[in-house]
Amino acid sequence: xxxxxxxxxxxxxxxxxxxxxxxxxxxxxxxxxxxxxxxxxxxxxxxxxxxxxxxxxxxxxxxxxxxxxxxxxxxxxxxxxxxxxxxxxxxxxxxxxxxxxxxxxxxxxxxxxxxxxxxxxxxxxxxxxxxxxxxxxxxxxxxxxxxxxxxxxxxxxxxxxxxxxxxxxxxxxxxxxxxxxxxxxxxxxxxxxxxxxxxxxxxxxxxxxxxxxxxxxxxxxxxxxxxxxxxxxxxxxxxxxxxxxxxxxxxxxxxxxxxxxxxxxxxxxxxxxxxxxxxxxx
Amino acid sequence: xxxxxxxxxxxxxxxxxxxxxxxxxxxxxxxxxxxxxxxxxxxxxxxxxxxxxxxxxxxxxxxxxxxxxxxxxxxxxxxxxxxxxxxxxxxxxxxxxxxxxxxxxxxxxxxxxxxxxxxxxxxxxxxxxxxxxxxxxxxxxxxxxxxxxxxxxxxxxxxxxxxxxxxxxxxxxxxxxxxxxxxxxxxxxxxxxxxxxxxxxxxxxxxxxxxxxxxxxxxxxxxxxxxxxxxxxxxxxxxxxxxxxxxxxxxxxxxxxxxxxxxxxxxxxxxxxxxxxxxxxxxxxxxxxxxxxxxxxxxxxxxxxxxxxxxxxxxxxxxxxxxxxxxxxxxxxxxxxxxxxx
Numbered sequence: 001x002x003x004x005x006x007x008x009x010x011x012x013x014x015x016x017x018x019x020x021x022x023x024x025x026x027x028x029x030x031x032x033x034x035x036x037x038x039x040x041x042x043x044x045x046x047x048x049x050x051x052x053x054x055x056x057x058x059x060x061x062x063x064x065x066x067x068x069x070x071x072x073x074x075x076x077x078x079x080x081x082x083x084x085x086x087x088x089x090x091x092x093x094x095x096x097x098x099x100x101x102x103x104x105x106x107x108x109x110x111x112x113x114x115x116x117x118x119x120x121x122x123x124x125x126x127x128x129x130x131x132x133x134x135x136x137x138x139x140x141x142x143x144x145x146x147x148x149x150x151x152x153x154x155x156x157x158x159x160x161x162x163x164x165x166x167x168x169x170x171x172x173x174x175x176x177x178x179x180x181x182x183x184x185x186x187x188x189x190x191x192x193x194x195x196x197x198x199x200x201x202x203x204x205x206x207x208x209x210x211x212x213x214x215x216x217x218x219x220x221x222x223x224x225x226x227x228x229x230x231x232x233x234x235x236x237x238x239x240x241x242x243x244x245x246x247x248x249x250x251x252x253x254x255x256x257x258x259x260x261x262x263x264x265x266x267x268x269x270x271x272x273x274x275x276x277x278x279x280x281x282x
Numbered sequence: 283x284x285x286x287x288x289x290x291x292x293x294x295x296x297x298x299x300x301x302x303x304x305x306x307x308x309x310x311x312x313x314x315x316x317x318x319x320x321x322x323x324x325x326x327x328x329x330x331x332x333x334x335x336x337x338x339x340x341x342x343x344x345x346x347x348x349x350x351x352x353x354x355x356x357x358x359x360x361x362x363x364x365x366x367x368x369x370x371x372x373x374x375x376x377x378x379x380x381x382x383x384x385x386x387x388x389x390x391x392x393x394x395x396x397x398x399x400x401x402x403x404x405x406x407x408x409x410x411x412x413x414x415x416x417x418x419x420x421x422x423x424x425x426x427x428x429x430x431x432x433x434x435x436x437x438x439x440x441x442x443x444x445x446x447x448x449x450x451x452x453x454x455x456x457x458x459x460x461x462x463x464x465x466x467x468x469x470x471x472x473x474x475x476x477x478x479x480x481x482x483x484x485x486x487x488x489x490x491x492x493x494x495x496x497x498x499x500x501x502x503x504x505x506x507x508x509x510x511x512x513x514x515x516x517x518x519x520x521x522x523x524x525x526x527x528x529x530x531x532x533x534x535x536x537x538x539x540x541x542x543x544x545x546x547x548x549x550x551x552x553x554x555x556x557x558x559x560x561x562x563x564x565x566x567x568x569x570x571x572x573x574x575x576x577x578x579x580x581x582x583x584x585x586x587x588x589x590x591x592x593x594x595x596x597x598x599x600x601x602x603x604x605x606x607x608x609x610x611x612x613x614x615x616x617x618x619x620x621x622x623x624x
Contacts, residue, residue: 111409128374135362137381166374
């Protein structure tokens, strides 16, 4: 089964670039959005949707699909961009982002969008749901995997650690969790809001197969997904700790004073697109 | 000021006076000599699971205290111990439901309603997942103090869209409600009585129907509208009031949401009856206010009174003592009704 309906020979670099472009176009529609996060996570999403995961774009609820749970619902703009690139959401819907009656609300919700498996918004929910889905898939003797993306700020939530403990207890080797460590949450740098390092040691101590990668290095991210997938059958859940750079791919946004919700002036959306265009991969 | 609740329990020196101990978690709500059935929920769930292989049991370290261990013994491979982690319990239940299963998740009512509220709201109710939430120690059925007294669970779950809320009276009703909630597709909150559970409604030829109120006895002076164990108390009170030549009807409303508005309006429209809503719950936001709001909206204005728990943190102590003190014992109900009738 192919993983995408369109452009089989498109490089991961170009997929990531397209995801960034879709996200910027959506941000421009609303004049706001968690665009810096979308840019930082584009490489992870490109790898998930165009290297790792199994799905059918024309049948988002296909039983044999891998599940992707977006725990950090405010990253919806990034996931919509990936779903558009994957052919699950039509590209023309991008213009409806955040508008009344749109299937693409600013925070991801299960009932609104094809390919959106859970309702986020309230942080710290995704890993618990993922535990249930993994238990369910094992009951069904399915070889599908559950991927879940969450943010470093969510590490503050106790429920995340409840889920981390239980995933190891139940030997959920069909679970691949990715935490986006961009070190930015609502009140400031995540590590200063609540110290969570040494994160690799902590997750490993909970019994997970744990990898830490540069989340904006496609080669590293791809290898990490491959290694995590190889854990299936070995009795351990997998965690990919992805260190990312907010605004990645648009230099003036990378350099902007870091903020959870970065301000992009009206004229800057065009500038961002232009900056991205200069870095267009083959 | 909170009265010293355990004085009765710890006194112990009074000649011949029974020592009432704090009925913490293992007490039965049954009065002495009352007919009971053991663990009706656990046994009914086993029956349901024999017919429906999507049924799973889940708990947060309270299997034995919610009668779910009976299911766990019958179906060990369909039983998930999630540890003492209620947020995880309900999030994982949502995930299992999304994969086509019907998780029945148990804990104490306080923990589902207070600790895990957002998880239930977002991962179960908002996503409309087929999860059954079954919770022990509803209202004032523990003498352990506010940490275990779920006096506001109905108000909280009534406020949640998509949630069906059931407050069963006895063992018979629990058995039938388990079957009914299995048939209903969507989230359900079921208040649980466990251990030796009183058997009352079989005498009334009763059968539970989701969303339906049932008139258990008629009477022309007083109309009790009640749910849960308060229906048992209302029936006892109605019988006792016969000695005072007071004729009382009892309308049992086990489904708090959706409310059987037609049955309530019809019963309340009959002229000349004092309407008394009786609930094992704070007077804020439960059955009493649900009925009051309905009557106001529909322009039906009987003389209306509420029996329920006060808006305060309740004391620890022996349940009979507490039920008397807070006005939900049979004796207390009779006294109030006689006062109201003048």
